[in-house]
Amino acid sequence: xxxxxxxxxxxxxxxxxxxxxxxxxxxxxxxxxxxxxxxxxxxxxxxxxxxxxxxxxxxxxxxxxxxxxxxxxxxxxxxxxxxxxxxxxxxxxxxxxxxxxxxxxxxxxxxxxxxxxxxxxxxxxxxxxxxxxxxxxxxxxxxxxxxxxxxxxxxxxxxxxxxxxxxxxxxxxxxxxxxxxxxxxxxxxxxxxxxxxxxxxxxxxxxxxxxxxxxxxxxxxxxxxxxxxxxxxxxxxxxxxxxxxxxxxxxxxxxxxxxxxxxxxxxxxxxxxxxxxxxxxxxxxx
Amino acid sequence: xxxxxxxxxxxxxxxxxxxxxxxxxxxxxxxxxxxxxxxxxxxxxxxxxxxxxxxxxxxxxxxxxxxxxxxxxxxxxxxxxxxxxxxxxxxxxxxxxxxxxxxxxxxxxxxxxxxxxxxxxxxxxxxxxxxxxxxxxxxxxxxxxxxxxxxxxxxxxxxxxxxxxxxxxxxxxxxxxxxxxxxxxxxxxxxxxxxxxxxxxxxxxxxxxxxxxxxxxxxxxxxxxxxxxxxxxxxxxxxxxxxxxxxxxxxxxxxxxxxxxxxxxxxxxxxxxxxxxxxxxxxxxxxxxxxxxxxxxxxxxxxxxxxxxxxxxxxxxxxxxxxxxxxxxxxxxxxxxxxxxxxxxxxxx
Amino acid sequence: xxxxxxxxxxxxxxxxxxxxxxxxxxxxxxxxxxxxxxxxxxxxxxxxxxxxxxxxxxxxxxxxxxxxxxxxxxxxxxxxxxxxxxxxxxxxxxxxxxxxxxxxxxxxxxxxxxxxxxxxxxxxxxxxxxxxxxxxxxxxxxxxxxxxxxxxxxxxxxxxxxxxxxxxxxxxxxxxxxxxxxxxxxxxxxxxxxxxxxxxxxxxxxxxxxxxxxxxxxxxxxxxxxxxxxxxxxxxxxxxxxxxxxxxxx
Numbered sequence: 037x038x039x040x041x042x043x044x045x046x047x048x049x050x051x052x053x054x055x056x057x058x059x060x061x062x063x064x065x066x067x068x069x070x071x072x073x074x075x076x077x078x079x080x081x082x083x084x085x086x087x088x089x090x091x092x093x094x095x096x097x098x099x100x101x102x103x104x105x106x107x108x109x110x111x112x113x114x115x116x117x118x119x120x121x122x123x124x125x126x127x128x129x130x131x132x133x134x135x136x137x138x139x140x141x142x143x144x145x146x147x148x149x150x151x152x153x154x155x156x157x158x159x160x161x162x163x164x165x166x167x168x169x170x171x172x173x174x175x176x177x178x179x180x181x182x183x184x185x186x187x188x189x190x191x192x193x194x195x196x197x198x199x200x201x202x203x204x205x206x207x208x209x210x211x212x213x214x215x216x217x218x219x220x221x222x223x224x225x226x227x228x229x230x231x232x233x234x235x236x237x238x239x240x241x242x243x244x245x246x247x248x249x250x251x252x253x254x255x256x257x258x259x260x261x262x263x264x265x266x267x268x269x270x271x272x273x274x275x276x277x278x279x280x281x282x283x284x285x286x287x288x289x290x291x292x293x294x295x296x297x298x299x300x301x302x303x304x305x306x307x308x309x310x311x312x313x314x315x316x317x318x319x320x321x322x
Numbered sequence: 323x324x325x326x327x328x329x330x331x332x333x334x335x336x337x338x339x340x341x342x343x344x345x346x347x348x349x350x351x352x353x354x355x356x357x358x359x360x361x362x363x364x365x366x367x368x369x370x371x372x373x374x375x376x377x378x379x380x381x382x383x384x385x386x387x388x389x390x391x392x393x394x395x396x397x398x399x400x401x402x403x404x405x406x407x408x409x410x411x412x413x414x415x416x417x418x419x420x421x422x423x424x425x426x427x428x429x430x431x432x433x434x435x436x437x438x439x440x441x442x443x444x445x446x447x448x449x450x451x452x453x454x455x456x457x458x459x460x461x462x463x464x465x466x467x468x469x470x471x472x473x474x475x476x477x478x479x480x481x482x483x484x485x486x487x488x489x490x491x492x493x494x495x496x497x498x499x500x501x502x503x504x505x506x507x508x509x510x511x512x513x514x515x516x517x518x519x520x521x522x523x524x525x526x527x528x529x530x531x532x533x534x535x536x537x538x539x540x541x542x543x544x545x546x547x548x549x550x551x552x553x554x555x556x557x558x559x560x561x562x563x564x565x566x567x568x569x570x571x572x573x574x575x576x577x578x579x580x581x582x583x584x585x586x587x588x589x590x591x592x593x594x595x596x597x598x599x600x601x602x603x604x605x606x607x608x609x610x611x612x613x614x615x616x617x618x619x620x621x622x623x624x625x626x627x628x629x630x631x632x633x634x635x636x637x638x639x640x641x642x643x644x645x646x647x648x649x650x651x652x653x654x655x656x657x658x659x660x661x662x663x664x665x666x667x668x669x670x671x
Numbered sequence: 672x673x674x675x676x677x678x679x680x681x682x683x684x685x686x687x688x689x690x691x692x693x694x695x696x697x698x699x700x701x702x703x704x705x706x707x708x709x710x711x712x713x714x715x716x717x718x719x720x721x722x723x724x725x726x727x728x729x730x731x732x733x734x735x736x737x738x739x740x741x742x743x744x745x746x747x748x749x750x751x752x753x754x755x756x757x758x759x760x761x762x763x764x765x766x767x768x769x770x771x772x773x774x775x776x777x778x779x780x781x782x783x784x785x786x787x788x789x790x791x792x793x794x795x796x797x798x799x800x801x802x803x804x805x806x807x808x809x810x811x812x813x814x815x816x817x818x819x820x821x822x823x824x825x826x827x828x829x830x831x832x833x834x835x836x837x838x839x840x841x842x843x844x845x846x847x848x849x850x851x852x853x854x855x856x857x858x859x860x861x862x863x864x865x866x867x868x869x870x871x872x873x874x875x876x877x878x879x880x881x882x883x884x885x886x887x888x889x890x891x892x893x894x895x896x897x898x899x900x901x902x903x904x905x906x907x908x909x910x911x912x913x914x915x916x917x918x919x920x921x
Contacts, residue, residue: 068453119639125452126398127638130594133587134634141628253583257464264457298468305446305461312450336800336809337793340768343813344790525776525795526785532762532773539760542722543774543835544748545782553783 038169040290041283046175048282049182050244052275054237054255055262056189057230063268064205065121065223068128071135072234072259073252079105079235080242080251081143084152094157098181098239105235110228117227118220136252144249151248154239178240185233189271202226258285261304267314277315348523351660357602358512365505372500378612379507380568385592385604386511386518387561392590393598394522395554396534397447400456400586401463402562404443407581409436409563411470414482414576423488425571429510432567433560440559444552460583467581481577485570496572503572510568511605514561518601521557530554591634594642675700675735675869676721676752676839682729683716683893690716692893693730698839698871705872705884705901709913713893714873715757718841721871722754723747734839749778751838755828757847757873763817767808767827770816771799774834799834806830806860822853829860839869846876881905889913 058072079101086092086100120131160177163170193199204212205219213219238247245255258281266277281300288299307315364375384406391397412432415421422428443462447455470476477483489495494502521527533540533547541547570576579585588611596607614633618626676698683691690713698704706714719725721732723744731740734750742750762770769789776782776795790796803812806826811819816827825845832840846857858879864870874880880887880901887904889896897907904910 068456116635116639123638125456126392127642129398129400129456130590130634131638133590134631134638137587137627137631137634139631141625141631145625145628256583257460260457260460264453294472298465298472301461301465301468305458305465308454308458308461309446309449312454333800333804336804336812337797340796340800340812341790341793343766343768344772344796345788347790348788520788521785523788524785525773525782525787525789528765528769528773528789529777529782532765532770535762535764536760538724539756539762539831540773541744542724542748542754542756542760543831544745544777545773546743546745550783553785 039171040287042169042171042179043175044283044286045279046172046178046182046282047244047286048279049179049186050237050241051258051262051282052278053182053185054234054241055259055278056271056274057227057233058259059263059266059268059271059274060202060226060230062263064202064226067117067121068125068132069117070129070132070256070260071139071252072132072231073255074136074139075105075109075231075234076238076241076255077139077143077247077249077251078108079238080154080247081147081152082235083154083239083242084147084247087154094154094160098236101239102232102236105238106228106232108235109231110224112231113224113227118223121223136256139252140249147249149249151246152242153247154242156243174243178244181240182237185236186271186275193271198222198225257301261300263314265304265307265315269314273314346660348519349660354602357605361508361512365508369499369501372504374612374616376500376504376507376572378608379504379511380565380572381589381592381612382605382608383507383511383514383568384562384565384589385596385608386515386601387558387565387604388589388593389598389601389604390518390522390554390558390561392593393600393603394527394530394534395551397551397555398452398455399447399459400583400590401459401461402589403581403583403585404459404463404466405436405440405559405562406566406569406585406589407463407466407470408439409433409566410570410576410580411476411482411566412436412563413567413570414485415475417485417487417571417574418482424492425487425490425506429564429567429571433564436563436566437556437560439563441552441556443559444555447555448548448551460586463581463583463586467578470578470581476576479578481575482570483575485574485576487571487574496574500572507568507572510564514564515601515605518561522601526550526553588630591630594637595633597642673700673735674698674733675702676871677733678717678721678730679733680730681717681720681727681732683713683720683725684728690893691720691727694890694893694895695730696888696895698869699886701867701869703870703872703883703885705874705880705887706890707874707877707880707887708890708896712890714890715843716893717890718754718843718871718873721841722752748835748837751836752841753832753835753837753839754841755832755843755845757843759821759824759828761816761824761827761831763815765816766813767803767816767819767830768799768812770827770831771802771812771834772796774831775799775802778835802830802834805863806833807856820853822849822856825849825853825857826860829857833864837868839871840864842870842872842874844873844875846874846879 054076055072057075058069061067061069082101082104083097086097087094092100120128156174160174163172193202201212201217201222204215204217205222209219245251261281262274262277266274284300285297288295368375388399388402391399409432412435413428416428416431417423422431446458446462450458471478487496490502490506496502529540529545529550533545533550537547566580569580592607592611593604594607595610596603596605615626618629674697676696678694678696681691681694682689694717706717708714716725720727723742727740731738733739734752739747739750772789772795773782775798776792779795781792781795800809803809806829808823808826808830811823816824819827829842829845842861845861846854849857861883872880872883884901886899887901888898889904889910891913896913897904897910
């Protein structure tokens, strides 16, 4: 029981780290980025290549995955995404689905369609026993890293100058520009950090979520659920939504495998109809 | 007295002009007639290509149904495959369990069943922003796919096998070359196209265009916006269901892929390639899409999705309206030709 | 005189903000009633409440004695309330003929017909043309609305409300944004409205208000401040104070 809860929390935290970038781009730039999962996939493959082929230690590969994915993010943001900010949601959807298709085919072409595994160091394998509960070492690491990231993120958004600029840009872009905040830079940095986090999440999650070229499509709906159910007005909403989704998914697969993802999708629809702004958002914030 | 008569004449002229202008919209242009003649000719010109042509006709019908939603009513959907898939399974089950054996009747039954599903789910898309609609439609398709995956009657991941189709109208049996299937699909496509054409040129169709542009004002002149949206959503669902049913009937198989997200994305792409809001977009898009898929798959088998993605990205970056604007001169030409032909017909008649 | 439109303690809150506070308006049949007040007084909110775009958080709306508080927007139109918008709300891709035709066929109960071709009912076309002609729009009735000059679009805005043949017409700053040269057409159209139509006018242009209205209500901070005949309102020192931007202590 507790093992399942623990696995669910690890899974949920992974989802959160990947999806929080999406929450920020959607909330801040009003951008529907269905290709967000592609950044997570990129992080996963970067780690696979670094660890398995180049022999980089696993823990050292994680920051590299973050940085490289963030770099990819900032390049794409400046060259491509910047042109679709002002377009309709339909067009953003088309554009980002296009990116998803391209990334899926490109990764398939370069790396092949089989599932990839990261060679984990020995000290991360196996379980440790805490008061009779078997806890996977790797999952413990995930929870530790993701937990720290969440706290750091909360602090960065609430307590730093960049955070206040970001929130100013969220609240009113024109006013923010008027105050001399370089909104373009804020957007680019945010996008980079968001994709970097997705990349880190993908790197950490390659083992748990499963990594193959269809990753962005398979998990797209999960990231979207986190964001739409959690709302985009704070990062607490997506965080809670991620944990609930993670626990529900793991528990559901364990206890009632016959239902599959059915319940999760149904709950999502109900929530969207009931609270279109998300479950945890300030009501009618816009 | 004189003045009154004159003004009476003037207003009669205005009414006549107005009538003429409104009637002109619904008139068949030479290009449209040519399009359907070409479609009919394809039966005889490409007898070896009937299998792929059948696929095109079905895709075209599917995209036409999305055009009714997106192009006319402005409802975005990322889960239109829900209705396609529902129709596909409905037709498969009807045939497999010998509920309705005659294909045309079964097709209609599948369409009506899908309309019911469309009617029920339409209430989910009435509220909320485009984003909510995208998520809800996507969610509905995913839920249906999960159901089809889990239920025993639908065959789960193996798909619905062992479907045997009776001859159409009791006379025309499906053949392995797809000759009968193509003629059957094309006739259905044409018939449903005629109905759709009638609908979009009706007051109902006009009101859809108005509420797509401005639902606030549409309600302020007495249009029941939600009622109209429910109606068109139901109709479009029926069209998609019939397209799915056609696929099952012509391939004698239904699998989970009919409910895939990729199918919803593909149909959106098809419609975007062909252009929205003039009914032919889906049909032209289907032809282009299949040709492209064929050609790209030959070039780089298995990676053709990359190029499809690239096309989507380019379409958005260049701008959809800019692409449609390049065809404006052609449209103007067609309009002039239509006017001339019709005035000629009236002159001689 | 019979009341045609009445609100009782109408109230609308957005979160903590009270946009409309216990407004009780009484509008008589055939009246030319103006609703004025400084920017942000909540005039448009009142119109949105009357037409069903917004739901009130308290109070009632009566149309000829019938409670229409919970009625959907489109049903109110069928009962005879039509409005114009402060910022044009038109159908940019449709022609004025199609636009007006929509309203007419909706009023005649034919708007939902899906098997009949547009333009095949002569009553609809005749009535639409009649309205277009009356607003001097006949010469542009086949052009896309989006391509018309602003003044013409403003006329379509008003003609569209008239095509609903309302008993009560709510005009939200009909002359707003219209260039001086085209202003005359709008004012003439407003002045020529049929006498049996009750009009509630929101306007900033005091010349227009005082030449048009036979009764004026002043709204300040969502509350009804003063109501009376134009000459009384004009003389009221409190109204002057509000318009001079001073603190109004009532």
